[in-house]
Amino acid sequence: MKRRTVLGGLAGAASTLAIGPLHAESKPTQAAPGCTLITQDITGPYYLDARQVRSDIADGQPGMPLQLDFQVIDTFGCQPLPGATVHIWQCNASGLYSGVKNLVLDRELNPTGGDVDLRDSNFLRGVQTADSDGRVRFQSIVPGWYAPRPTHLHLKVYPPSFGEVATTQLYFPPAFCDEVYTHEAYVARGPTPIRDDHLTASSQSSSDQEELWITPVKAGLGYQHFMQLAVTFYGQAFGELAEYYEQG
Numbered sequence: 001m002k003r004r005t006v007l008g009g010l011a012g013a014a015s016t017l018a019i020g021p022l023h024a025e026s027k028p029t030q031a032a033p034g035c036t037l038i039t040q041d042i043t044g045p046y047y048l049d050a051r052q053v054r055s056d057i058a059d060g061q062p063g064m065p066l067q068l069d070f071q072v073i074d075t076f077g078c079q080p081l082p083g084a085t086v087h088i089w090q091c092n093a094s095g096l097y098s099g100v101k102n103l104v105l106d107r108e109l110n111p112t113g114g115d116v117d118l119r120d121s122n123f124l125r126g127v128q129t130a131d132s133d134g135r136v137r138f139q140s141i142v143p144g145w146y147a148p149r150p151t152h153l154h155l156k157v158y159p160p161s162f163g164e165v166a167t168t169q170l171y172f173p174p175a176f177c178d179e180v181y182t183h184e185a186y187v188a189r190g191p192t193p194i195r196d197d198h199l200t201a202s203s204q205s206s207s208d209q210e211e212l213w214i215t216p217v218k219a220g221l222g223y224q225h226f227m228q229l230a231v232t233f234y235g236q237a238f239g240e241l242a243e244y245y246e247q248g
Contacts, residue, residue, distance in 0.1 A: 035078040035230055039211055041169040044154055046097040047089065050125055056139040057126035062185035063093040063141030065222030072134040072157060073230040080134025081233055083160030088138055089125040090153035093185040095146040098123045109147040109193065142172065142180045142216075142223065145192035151177050155229070163233035170227075171213050180223075 058065070072084040089097070096102045098121040104114040124143075128136035145151050150171045157166040172180075177192050216223035 035073065035075045037075055037230055037232060038157075038166055038168050039209070040167055041212065043156070043167050044169065046091075046100050047154065047156075048099045048125065050099065050122060051087075051127050052122060052125060053128065054126045055128060055137055057088065057124050058139055058141050059098075059121075059123035061092045061123050061141055063144070064180045064183045064185070065220075066140045066142045066216060067219065067222065067224040068138040068140055069224070069226045070136050070138075071226075071228045072130045072136070073228050074159075074233045075230045076233065080130070080132075081159065081231065082130055082132050082134055084130040084134065084231060084233075085127055085158045085160075086130070086136045086138075086229070087127050087156040087158070088140070088153060090140065090143045091146045092124055093141065093144040093183075094189065095144040097146075098125060105147050141185075142177075144181075144186055144189060145177065145194060147194060150174070150194045150196060151192055157229050157231050159231050159233040159235070161233075161235045163231060163235065166229065166231045169212065173213060173215055176215050 068088065070086055072081045072086065073079065074081045091097050096116055096118060098118050100119060102116040102118060104112045104116060106112055124140060126138060128138065130136050140153075143151055143153055149169075150173075152169045152171045154169050155167070159165075174192055174195050180186065181189075181191055214225055214227070216225035
């Protein structure tokens with residue numbers, strides 16, 4: 001199923017030991033606004049409706065710092081959408097998700113028969129509400145590899161009231177991961193065994209897939225990336241009719 005939103009950016013920032021310098025209020029270059037819904041992707045197996053409101057989601061996890069800046073856009077008005085909420089979740093440098101039992105795979109991507117129970121943790125999950133400019137920021141780390149998909153992170157974007165939830169994943173090219181995975185937090189696992197730079201299991205066209213691949217840029221001791229996220233928000237388009245359609 002395709003639905004597109006202008007995901008205008010992720011921003012890589014700061015390592016766990018030096019996240020401070022990447023908190024500088026430098027404004028990333030803003031892409032030209034777009035009004036097309038972001039290409040949708042699967043939610044994935046490890047989504048939790050935890051709703052922990054915070055900007056720093058790293059929660060002490062080691063890894064290459066990544067600052068993620070998003071601006072949520074209304075597809076009807078092509079304007080920033082204050083009050084929208086952005087949910088983000090991802091694995092850590094070891095490819096493990098918090099809040100769940102993680103299946104353990106070997107480098108040939110075969111189950112080992114074991115699991116890692118992290119149900120009592122909540123690292124690398126968070127929610128932010130867009131400000132008056134439709135902006136949110138997350139301080140994170142570059143995810144480790146997690147089979148069988150390329151290195152990725154997950155997003156859900158909720159309009160402020162009557163609208164459609166956008167669900168997608170953002171993917172990191174193998175070449176980018178090869179550079180990052182020389183960092184000490186990743187070296188034990190080695191480079192990602194997923195070498196595809198396309199989504200072979202996806203039903204999206206190749207042109208749709210392109211917007212889901214991101215390559216953060218160097219910033220201080222880490223990386224950063226900026227994107228716009230366009231969502232379908234009916235409240236402003238239909239006025240009082242939105243309340244009518246919400247009935248039943």
